[in-house]
Amino acid sequence: VPAYDAQAIETKWQKTWEDEELYKTDEDPSKPKKYVLEMFPYPSGDLHMGHARNYTIGDAMARQARMRGYDVLHPMGFDAFGLPAENAAIKHHTQAAKWTYQNIAQAVKTMKRMGFSYDYDRMFNTCDPEYYKWGQWMFIEMWKRGLAYRATSPVNWCPTCKTVLANEQVVEGRCWRCGSIPEKRELSQWYLKITDYAQELLDDLDKLTGWPENVKAQQRNWIGRSEGAEIDFRLAAEDGVTPTDRTISVFTTRADTIFGVSFMVLPPESDLAAELVKGTQYEADYLRLKEATEKVSSVDRQGSAREKHGVFTGRYVINPVTGKPAPLWVADYVLLDYGTGAVMGVPCGDQRDFDFARKYGLPIPPIICQKEDPLYDELKDERELRVTNVDWDQAMAAEGYLVQSGQFTGMKGGKHSEAVDAIVAWLEEHGCGRTKVQFRLRDWLISRQRYWGNPIPMIHCDCCGDVPVPEDQLPVRLPDNLDLGAGDTLAECPEFYETTCPKCGKPAKRITDTMDTFTCSSWYYLRYTDPHNDKAPFSKEAVDRWMPVDNYIGGIEHAILHLLYSRFWTKVLRDMGMIDVDEPFTNLLCQGMVKDENGDTMSKSKGNVVPPSSVIDPYGADTMRLAILFVAPPEKDFDWDPEAVAGANRFIKRAWRVVWLLSHGAKRGEVDPAKLSGADAELNRALHELGIKCTNDFDRGQFNTAISASMELVNAASKYVNDVPEDKRDAALAWRVAHDIVTMLAPICPHWAEELFHEALGLTGSVYNEPWPKFDAEQAKSDLVEIAVQVKGKVRARIQVAADVSKEELEAAAREAVAEQIAGKTVKKVVVVPGRLVNIVAI
Ligand code: ANZ
Numbered sequence: 001v002p003a004y005d006a007q008a009i010e011t012k013w014q015k016t017w018e019d020e021e022l023y024k025t026d027e028d029p030s031k032p033k034k035y036v037l038e039m040f041p042y043p044s045g046d047l048h049m050g051h052a053r054n055y056t057i058g059d060a061m062a063r064q065a066r067m068r069g070y071d072v073l074h075p076m077g078f079d080a081f082g083l084p085a086e087n088a089a090i091k092h093h094t095q096a097a098k099w100t101y102q103n104i105a106q107a108v109k110t111m112k113r114m115g116f117s118y119d120y121d122r123m124f125n126t127c128d129p130e131y132y133k134w135g136q137w138m139f140i141e142m143w144k145r146g147l148a149y150r151a152t153s154p155v156n157w158c159p160t161c162k163t164v165l166a167n168e169q170v171v172e173g174r175c176w177r178c179g180s181i182p183e184k185r186e187l188s189q190w191y192l193k194i195t196d197y198a199q200e201l202l203d204d205l206d207k208l209t210g211w212p213e214n215v216k217a218q219q220r221n222w223i224g225r226s227e228g229a230e231i232d233f234r235l236a237a238e239d240g241v242t243p244t245d246r247t248i249s250v251f252t253t254r255a256d257t258i259f260g261v262s263f264m265v266l267p268p269e270s271d272l273a274a275e276l277v278k279g280t281q282y283e284a285d286y287l288r289l290k291e292a293t294e295k296v297s298s299v300d301r302q303g304s305a306r307e308k309h310g311v312f313t314g315r316y317v318i319n320p321v322t323g324k325p326a327p328l329w330v331a332d333y334v335l336l337d338y339g340t341g342a343v344m345g346v347p348c349g350d351q352r353d354f355d356f357a358r359k360y361g362l363p364i365p366p367i368i369c370q371k372e373d374p375l376y377d378e379l380k381d382e383r384e385l386r387v388t389n390v391d392w393d394q395a396m397a398a399e400g401y402l403v404q405s406g407q408f409t410g411m412k413g414g415k416h417s418e419a420v421d422a423i424v425a426w427l428e429e430h431g432c433g434r435t436k437v438q439f440r441l442r443d444w445l446i447s448r449q450r451y452w453g454n455p456i457p458m459i460h461c462d463c464c465g466d467v468p469v470p471e472d473q474l475p476v477r478l479p480d481n482l483d484l485g486a487g488d489t490l491a492e493c494p495e496f497y498e499t500t501c502p503k504c505g506k507p508a509k510r511i512t513d514t515m516d517t518f519t520c521s522s523w524y525y526l527r528y529t530d531p532h533n534d535k536a537p538f539s540k541e542a543v544d545r546w547m548p549v550d551n552y553i554g555g556i557e558h559a560i561l562h563l564l565y566s567r568f569w570t571k572v573l574r575d576m577g578m579i580d581v582d583e584p585f586t587n588l589l590c591q592g593m594v595k596d597e598n599g600d601t602m603s604k605s606k607g608n609v610v611p612p613s614s615v616i617d618p619y620g621a622d623t624m625r626l627a628i629l630f631v632a633p634p635e636k637d638f639d640w641d642p643e644a645v646a647g648a649n650r651f652i653k654r655a656w657r658v659v660w661l662l663s664h665g666a667k668r669g670e671v672d673p674a675k676l677s678g679a680d681a682e683l684n685r686a687l688h689e690l691g692i693k694c695t696n697d698f699d700r701g702q703f704n705t706a707i708s709a710s711m712e713l714v715n716a717a718s719k720y721v722n723d724v725p726e727d728k729r730d731a732a733l734a735w736r737v738a739h740d741i742v743t744m745l746a747p748i749c750p751h752w753a754e755e756l757f758h759e760a761l762g763l764t765g766s767v768y769n770e771p772w773p774k775f776d777a778e779q780a781k782s783d784l785v786e787i788a789v790q791v792k793g794k795v796r797a798r799i800q801v802a803a804d805v806s807k808e809e810l811e812a813a814a815r816e817a818v819a820e821q822i823a824g825k826t827v828k829k830v831v832v833v834p835g836r837l838v839n840i841v842a843i
């Protein structure tokens, strides 16, 4: 048996595969297609363990799919725009492009060193002008359809990254990238109208049966559909009671609580609030609150734990149902951009309103009660507001029955309740309210004030307004002569922005914002189907052939951002007639994290990063791949364990030896199961049983148990090799087992498998052009069956007997198994159910 020299084998096969273009996509329409994709990386340096795990999972899937007869598309590229390149360029006095392409080169080297079966001909980077051109083109197509627009509104500005952020990029109140707390700034920015697709993005989640539930739940929550009503309150004149013509509408999911409104609240950014307090005694307090609120994120503002701050405006609104006035307040727990940006304060039903009312001494009238509450008996027939304050500890969020609520008293209240329906009907009839569906999802803010991104292809002309760059002038290229170190962005680069208006020819100015890098990653999976197309982003034919992606693998951190944006982009392109699919990713696998030995996340700052090279250099890529896939199911986190790597390496070597020994003197040929007996029969049975198990586990993406099945087969083969001399073995069987061990492990340990395929089995071509072996359930059946032995109906023993054992023999074996339990007793009756059980009635 030759020694297993991982480094030599791996170098050899990587070169051969590349020379022979083994992983070039076949584009063979006679085969069914499978598109396997791993989320492409941001090239921030070399690959880390998380990447290695992600790509190993995808590679095992892609290789196995190939062997199962699929035409496989398995591409890779780089999500190459973004702030780290700019920061690195500033720090190291280099260019963002140079830094990025250097990192890409290093990452590609590592990918090749890991033996990933990518079609490298299809590789591209989002910062390649040939790619970003089409992102610009799509932006203009969206603009033509009203799906891209410019608006001025308060946005999240990250003071560290010096750019605005999308709502999705403010995670738990902080910048997703650097962790700073964003400020609110009033800016004119570009948006994509993802809200047009809110309902469909929500509904289609139900179609995604191949997605993890938690990802779908996060998206549902983010889209946040809420059924409720809009209710109009009249603003009262300065006397506080006379209705004026001005109305303030609120959005509420609890119209049933309208009799309990004790105040109304506007957010500090409200123009109306500013107008109403202007020049009054309330203005100074209002301005102080407004300024303080700007520093707080919207997530924190809504958080129930946070102390609420408010000021009275001096004005009142008129409740449309009761006709009674309620004071108008401004408070920081109300958001400008949700619903109508105004809230009817019902402290007895809403905890935030409750806390607010307590703090500022506003009344908490009970208008909904549970039947167990003593208050219910007291108020159940009360239609007028008699009790105007409660002494509760908290609001009553649950369902209950309306009290003190006019003609609606006694109705069941709560979200979607009888009382909600009745009150909304009343409001509609009186023209002061209507049902309303509200989404939490906001339009996608894509402007970034940074250099290293895809320029927004628009020109602003003082006469013609915003004009798109004509198609024949695309792409708008990024200049490469900016002084990033001096803090320059496109806005400081006249050579970039000075231009003429494509419509009227007068001097005009290019938009100097670049697009959020998530726009680039929203359609890259489409480009892989046709990456060299210079007439269009991709041809219809190519996307029709390959889309949707069958298996998408990546990190859970993209549960909302990237996955939601990509779903939106897909639907937009579908509506443009460019593709036919509604959803881009059929099956989604979110791989778990690789943590350090102590269960801590690996990070440069903690200094606990295990680089892939630390395993590949001593053991080789195949050991690394095997260890990564074997230690845990792909979706689970695992703690890095050097012992697991050493164990994987021992197994590879053992399997190597067994394949060599088993194939020696063996011969390819038909195995006739009827002719096998003894050790041969047992090995054949193990082959089929474990082969079926391995195949099924692959289909479920459970590589760790698929590997266990292969290991068991290696064990069985090892025993066979030891027990049966070479000249006594069934030559065809020995050959087949050796061959199948190699094929079953080929998706996981490719170089190892390719070497054995050629050298030990003496085959030519590639193991990846070898069909996946067929296993037979009949042959997997054991000749032994398990029989339960009962004494007076209670199972006392289990015995293994030959499947074709006679009734008499079975009874004898059963009696022997429970000899102790029946000793000294008389056997009255024995029931024998062949293949299942024996019941012995003994007294
Ligand atoms: C009165 C009320 C009574 C409410 C009650 C709740 C309970 P979801 O389910 O998330 O849609 N709300 C409406 N607009 C708001 C804004 N701009 N800022 C902060 N809060 C706002 O929540 C809808 C509820 O959130 C609305 O229903 C409103 O409070 C509040 F017993 O109205 B409710």
Ligand code: ZN
Binding pocket: 461, 462, 463, 464, 465, 501, 502, 503, 504, 505, 506, 508
């Ligand atoms: Zn013009």
